[in-house]
Amino acid sequence: MKRSAAIRSAVLSGVLLLAVLLSGVLLLGVLAAGDASAQQTATDDGLTATQKLGRQVFAQSCGICHLPPQINARTYGPLLSKDTAGGSDEVIRGLISEGTPRMPAFKHYLERAEIDAIIAYLKTVPATATR
Numbered sequence: 077m078k079r080s081a082a083i084r085s086a087v088l089s090g091v092l093l094l095a096v097l098l099s100g101v102l103l104l105g106v107l108a109a110g111d112a113s114a115q116q117t118a119t120d121d122g123l124t125a126t127q128k129l130g131r132q133v134f135a136q137s138c139g140i141c142h143l144p145p146q147i148n149a150r151t152y153g154p155l156l157s158k159d160t161a162g163g164s165d166e167v168i169r170g171l172i173s174e175g176t177p178r179m180p181a182f183k184h185y186l187e188r189a190e191i192d193a194i195i196a197y198l199k200t201v202p203a204t205a206t207r
């Protein structure tokens with residue numbers, strides 16, 4: 077009898093330990109799922125795939141002149157937004173393709189789809205962000 081009580085106690089202890097471990101694993105799973113959801117929400121900025129491509133190409137090809145290297149730093153070129161060139165897609169496309177006296181032309185460097193993506197991205201940049 078003593079032996080079966082000891083076995084029963086050991087089995088109950090093992091079951092209890094297993095239950096605690098499983099609940100910990102489930103809790104970690106729930107927390108991880110919540111964290112992944114929060115990260116997805118944080119990175120989901122409401123941009124389309126084209127606008128995200130435009131943001132990437134803009135940062136790589138235009139950012140050296142049109143993005144400040146640090147907060148409150150000046151840029152070589154003007155800050156750009158949805159109001160750039162009066163908001164005209166064709167004017168912006170022409171400026172990017174043909175350049176200006178102070179800006180190189182990108183018609184041999186960027187594909188038309190990349191230029192269109194930059195324009196789509198600029199349409200998401202508020203004018204107040206450029207002041």
